[in-house]
Amino acid sequence: MSFAEQLTRLQAFLDADELHEEALDYVAAHGYMTALSICAESVPDREWIDALFAEEPHYKDDAEREAIEGTLLALKAHIARQLASDEEFELPCDLDLGEDPDDSDLRGWCIGFMEGVFLREEAWFESAEEEVSEMLLPIMVGSGLFDEQPEFEDIAKDANLQDDMIVQIPEALTALYLLLHAPDEKPALLKPRHH
Structure with missing residues (x-):
């Protein structure tokens, strides 16, 4: 079975209604694994x-479980390779919240990503809290999880500003990956911090 076919099967499995209501669907799972691949601390597969x-x-x-879990691991490895490459990262959905943000795949992807961050929150922020927070901003905005917070309220009300931020997500992912995995190669968009 080709990787594309495995992904199709995984997608059908994750998007099925019989999963627990808090389980992540395919697009959210992709966001979640992207976060796990960026995090400097690796999370055990089982966890x-x-x-x-x-x-x-x-x-x-058991065969189905092995197949689904095996495809999850393969997809996570695929995402990690994509992040490490020089190509722009591709999300499995449009970079657009659409007419109904709560229903959009992008919102689901961003929520999944934040779920991945929450699994090891300390590891994300311990080395460069300010830069990481800045780069996570477009994803946090896309997730809608923070709309009630004062610094997000204004952004949440301004659809154009939201769109401007959301299109930066692929760049932000690459920058986060570099920051957390190759701290010596600071991406150009970061100003050196003065000690």
Whole structure:
């Protein structure tokens, strides 16, 4: 079975209604694994897979479980390779919140990404809190999770500003990856910090 076919099967599995309501669907799972791939601290596979599903799915048999978990691991490795390459990172959805943001795939992807950040929040912010916060901003805006907070309220009300920020997500991902994995190669968009 080709990787594309495996992904199609994984997508059908994650998007099915019978999963636990807090389980991540395919697009959210992609965001979640992107965050896990960027985080400097690696999370054990068992832990993040269990957290992704919220509770053990009802697999038909062990073969199905192995196939689904194997594809999750393969997708995560694929995402990590994409982040490490020089190409612009591609999200599995449009960079657009559309008419109904709560219903958009991008919102789901951003929420999944933040779920991945929350698994190891300290590891994200310990080395460069300010820069990381700045680069996470477009994703935080896209997630809608923070709209009630004062610094997000104004952005949430301004659709154009939101759109401007959201299109920066692929760049932000590359910058975060470099920052957390190759701290010596500071991307150009960061000004050196004066000690």
